[in-house]
Amino acid sequence: MSDSGTSISDRHDSDSTSSTPQRTPQAPGEGASERDSPILPVPKTPRSLMGTAGRVVVKIGSSSLTREDGTLDSDALTALVQVIAARHAAGYQVVLVTSGALAAGLGPLGLSARPGDLATAQAAASVGQGLLVARYTAAFAAHGIQVGQLLLTAEDTVRRGHYRNAQRSLERLLDLGVVPVVNENDAVATDEIRFGDNDRLAALVSHLVRADAMVLLTDVDGLYDGPPSREGSKRIPEVRSPADIEDVEVTGSGSSVGTGGMVTKLNSVLIATQSGIPVVLTQAVNVEGALRGDLVGTWFHATGRRTTRRRLWLAYASKTRGSLVLDDGAVHAVLGGTASLLPAGITGVVGEFEASDPVELVDREGRVVARGLSAFDSAEIPDLMGQTTGDLRDSLGEGYDRAVVHRDDLVLVRRRRRS
Numbered sequence: 001m002s003d004s005g006t007s008i009s010d011r012h013d014s015d016s017t018s019s020t021p022q023r024t025p026q027a028p029g030e031g032a033s034e035r036d037s038p039i040l041p042v043p044k045t046p047r048s049l050m051g052t053a054g055r056v057v058v059k060i061g062s063s064s065l066t067r068e069d070g071t072l073d074s075d076a077l078t079a080l081v082q083v084i085a086a087r088h089a090a091g092y093q094v095v096l097v098t099s100g101a102l103a104a105g106l107g108p109l110g111l112s113a114r115p116g117d118l119a120t121a122q123a124a125a126s127v128g129q130g131l132l133v134a135r136y137t138a139a140f141a142a143h144g145i146q147v148g149q150l151l152l153t154a155e156d157t158v159r160r161g162h163y164r165n166a167q168r169s170l171e172r173l174l175d176l177g178v179v180p181v182v183n184e185n186d187a188v189a190t191d192e193i194r195f196g197d198n199d200r201l202a203a204l205v206s207h208l209v210r211a212d213a214m215v216l217l218t219d220v221d222g223l224y225d226g227p228p229s230r231e232g233s234k235r236i237p238e239v240r241s242p243a244d245i246e247d248v249e250v251t252g253s254g255s256s257v258g259t260g261g262m263v264t265k266l267n268s269v270l271i272a273t274q275s276g277i278p279v280v281l282t283q284a285v286n287v288e289g290a291l292r293g294d295l296v297g298t299w300f301h302a303t304g305r306r307t308t309r310r311r312l313w314l315a316y317a318s319k320t321r322g323s324l325v326l327d328d329g330a331v332h333a334v335l336g337g338t339a340s341l342l343p344a345g346i347t348g349v350v351g352e353f354e355a356s357d358p359v360e361l362v363d364r365e366g367r368v369v370a371r372g373l374s375a376f377d378s379a380e381i382p383d384l385m386g387q388t389t390g391d392l393r394d395s396l397g398e399g400y401d402r403a404v405v406h407r408d409d410l411v412l413v414r415r416r417r418r419s
């Protein structure tokens, strides 16, 4: 139990925006809570909920934890810990997702800049991670708080089994009043499975712990309507839906130490808000105000309700093996949100994949419409294309009269435009 007597949350979908510090025990796992919610209105997510959000994930980027010379900024770290410790003492739960391992490892290895090759970057992160957690351990200890380190890869946040393990550890740590300190497992994450930035990791951790809100801390005070360095660019205080920021210019390159710039932050925001978790994006120095619900940075309202782990994996963490080309009717049906992809709507298949592999569903121009799990091997599909399920049953037999991608195994990437 935490100092304040809080215990694990009962994290039902309906609970996601109305938390108080008092929580009731929950058995970790998936069960009914991992099923998609029925189509219900998205609860309102005003900033004022921050003040009483029972469980918050706070992510701080490398740019906010490093000095100009690239070394770790202990003062910034101490200031952040002070704010989180106060929140913890008030009976609220915080999961900290922190970057900075690589930066912390540069000095001890005599490196002056981020290494270009993966192996040296991994070595620096390996050296730096120990130092980083030692700093956090000492800084939280000054407030009587224990920290627990969790190093995750993309797979751990979405793959069955891995996901449950991570979820169980996080729940137990929070139950014990520990502040979990999470980073990507840089030393072992290969190019294939790594995030590279911690922004999406923070969103998937927020989903995993059913956070009530997520705070992204960086070196700029929120999302600007153009690159912040450009004269005249203004901060956007509030975003109600992705359509609000369709025309905003964002770049993937950010500070010299950060990875992904604003692009990965907006991806992260999309994952969280579509899962029912509102986000505040602001400068690290504003963390106290952000947690209080002050008008700092950019507030992104939740736009959806909690989605299944499988759909998250499909949308954000899986690597597709090939693609299915859809005719216009199939594109329209799939974008409608309730139809499965039937063989009749497929006009082509690209790449080699096996049944159950993730594939992209693309329109005639090659634009990705959705991602899904194919029910057939790529080699089988040419014989099914363009045929109705009735014809297929007659010609190939039962077992072929079904969807190529079932609705439950499909996530939209492009939304139907309002007409």
Ligand SMILES: Nc1ncnc2c1ncn2[C@@H]1O[C@H](COP(=O)(O)OP(=O)(O)O)[C@@H](O)[C@H]1O
Binding pocket: 060, 061, 062, 063, 064, 217, 218, 219, 220, 222, 223, 224, 225, 226, 227, 228, 229, 248, 249, 250, 251, 252, 253, 254, 255, 256, 257, 258, 259, 260, 261, 262, 263
């Ligand atoms: N439209 C925009 N609004 C705000 N920041 C932007 C925008 N486009 C690009 N950026 C850049 O994103 C950077 C933050 O990303 P990054 O360096 O990866 O930070 P972190 O280390 O905190 O993850 C900012 O320094 C800013 O220059």
Ligand SMILES: N[C@@H](CCC(=O)OP(=O)(O)O)C(=O)O
Binding pocket: 060, 061, 062, 063, 098, 099, 100, 101, 102, 103, 125, 183, 184, 186, 196, 197, 198, 199, 257, 258, 259, 260, 261
């Ligand atoms: N896991 C890496 C973080 C990579 C990174 O730069 O992330 P971010 O600063 O969030 O863009 C580290 O600890 O160095």
